[in-house]
Amino acid sequence: MEISSTHHHRYYVFLICFIAAIGGFLFGFDTAVISGALPFVVKRFDFDAIMEGWFVxxxxxxxxxxxxxxxxxxxxxxxxxxxxxxxxxxxLSAVGSMFAMNISELISFRLVGGIGIGVASMICPLYISETAPARFRGTMVALYQLAITIGILAAYFSNAYLLKIAQTSHFAGWLQFVFVDDCWRAMIGIGLLPSLLFWAGLVFVPESPRWLIQKNKIESARHILQKIDSDNAQKEVNQIQQSVTKHEGVLKELFSPSYQRPLLIGLVLPFLSQVSGINAVIYYGPSILDKAGFTLGDAFGGQVSIGIVNVLFTFVAIFKVDKWGRKPLLIWGVLLAFLALLFIGILFSLDYTQGYWILGAILVFIGSFAFSFGPVCFIIISEIFPNNIRAEAVSLATLSLWIGNFFVGQLTPIMLKSETLGPSVTFWIFAGMCLPALWLSIKRIPETKGKTLEEIEKYWQTTKF
Structure with a gap:
């Protein structure tokens, strides 16, 4: 019966974390779907490089x-x-973008979708970290990153399939308009399906027990923790209550000497993860591969290869992050990403970009990112902050991530098309951004595997900067 009970608890935890991770799928899908729609939107509205960057x-x-x-x-x-x-x-974003009739409407609905992505990128890993038991919290949060990569891959397959339909099919009325005349509308609009799935799945998800205890709803929290881990439920309740009553719960506490180090990690690591160039490859993959000599059809095929590698190597983090730890994955992944980006820049500088060398180097970079920067960054920022201010602190850390993402999205098309920079210098810049992340991983980030959120909180109070 004990084994059966343990399996039941794990199944329940996996179910609610899986549903929360669908937010990651939407994040990945909405982010990557632009890579396929972008060439058609640029042509349809005659964007220059600056407007292309703003659309993304x-x-x-x-x-x-x-x-x-x-x-x-x-x-x-x-x-x-x-x-x-x-x-x-x-x-709302998927439906609105699909039927947008001008640039203003399209960008407005992309903005709405962006708000949804921003909310999901903060709340979903936070919810998972507050719900999953310490012994496999890293694995559960890594599910969120896996969902992002599956969403990216699904967007690539969806884009390629819808492009094929647009090239070979004829419809009547609005179907012709959405699927053939402006196939980018179908590429973006199909995102309404997973959003409905996420909405429906959330019916089965309970509230975060740590949030409930913050609101003094102790019995409700205890009931949920009993379903998650009956053996340690009361111990968890006691630890969380002690943590909640011990701290003021105001954001200024994060700037106290005890939390200077997690603040540094939480603000710098997410930013560096983005300026390493990951989303330059996700957003502008077809453009980069086109510069490498691939046709548009080949470029989409290359994007699918990128998506498959992204998914497969995320499984390394899922299976090993709670065994090997956060630090080893982060250090080795960032180092390999640096070497791959350096090599990509060399290939472009030597104009040695015909064939599959460039694609292979990009795949090494994607694989390195997928088992390190991608999942481990979300794991770390969701577990290093104290209970009472975790939501706002994770919000700050995720904000740092999206600021880095914004600059990459806005500047990449300009850098790629620049006569001074071009692809080679662009990738060398991305490589340079990996070096401070490597230093941070080695010198400042502690190992947190197997520790409860409350134990991590106590660690900062007894450790100097």
Missing amino acids: SSAIFGCIIGVIISGKLSDKIGRKKVMVISAGLFF
């Missing part, structure tokens, strides 16, 4: 808004309700 970055600007509001909102109304809001914003 408008959603990222929305993400920044979403992250800013999500911390206080989730503290006020709860983690679950904020996830529901996120699903609704995704749905």
Whole structure:
């Protein structure tokens, strides 16, 4: 019976974390779907490089808004309700973008979708970290990153399939308009399906027990913790209550000497993860591969290869992050990413970009990112902050991530098309951004595997900067 009970608890934890991770799927899908739609939108509206960058970055600007509001909102109304809001914003963005008739409407709905992404990128890993038991918390949070990579891959397959339909099919009425004449509309609009799935799944998800204890709803929290881990439920309740009553719960506490180090990690690591160039490859993959000599059809095929590698190597983090730890994955992944980016820049500088060398180097970079920067960054920022201010602190850390993402999205097309910089210098800049991340991983980030959130909180109070 004990084994059966343990399996039941794990199944329940996996189910609720899996549903929360669908927010990551929407994040990945909405982010990557632009890579396929972008060439057609640019042609349809005759964008220059600056307008192309703004079209991509408008959603990222929305993400920044979403992250800013999500911390206080989730503290006020709860983690679950904020996830529901996120699903609704995704749905509205997909439908609105599909039927947008001018640039203003299109960018407005991309902005709405960006707010949804920003909210999901903060609240979903936070919810998972507050719900999953310490012994496999890293694995559960890594599910969120896996969902992002599956969403990216699904967007690539979806884009390629819809492009094929546009090239070979004929419809009547609005179907012709959406699927053939402007196939980018179908590429973006199909995101309404997973948003509805996320919305429906959230019916089965309980509120975060740590949020409930913050609101003095002890019995409700104990009931949920009994379902998650009956053996340690009362111990968890006691630890969380002690943590909640010990601290003021105001954001200024994060700037106290005890939390200077987690603040440094939380602000710098997410930013560096983005300026390493990951989303330059996600957003502008077809453009980069086109410069490498691939045709548009081949470029989409290359994007699918990128997506498959992204998914497969995320499984390394899922299976090993709670065994090997956060630090080893981060250090080796960042080092390999640096070497791959350096090599990509060399290939472009030597004009040795015909064939599959460039694609292979990009795949090494993607694989390195997928088992390190991608999942481990979300794991770390969701577990290093104290209970009472975790939501707002994670909001700050995620804001840093999206600010880095915004600059990459806005500047990459300009750098790629620049006569002074071009692809080679662009990738060398991305490589240089990996070096401070490597230093941070070695010197400042502690190992947190197997520790409860409350034990991590105590660690900062007894450790010097």
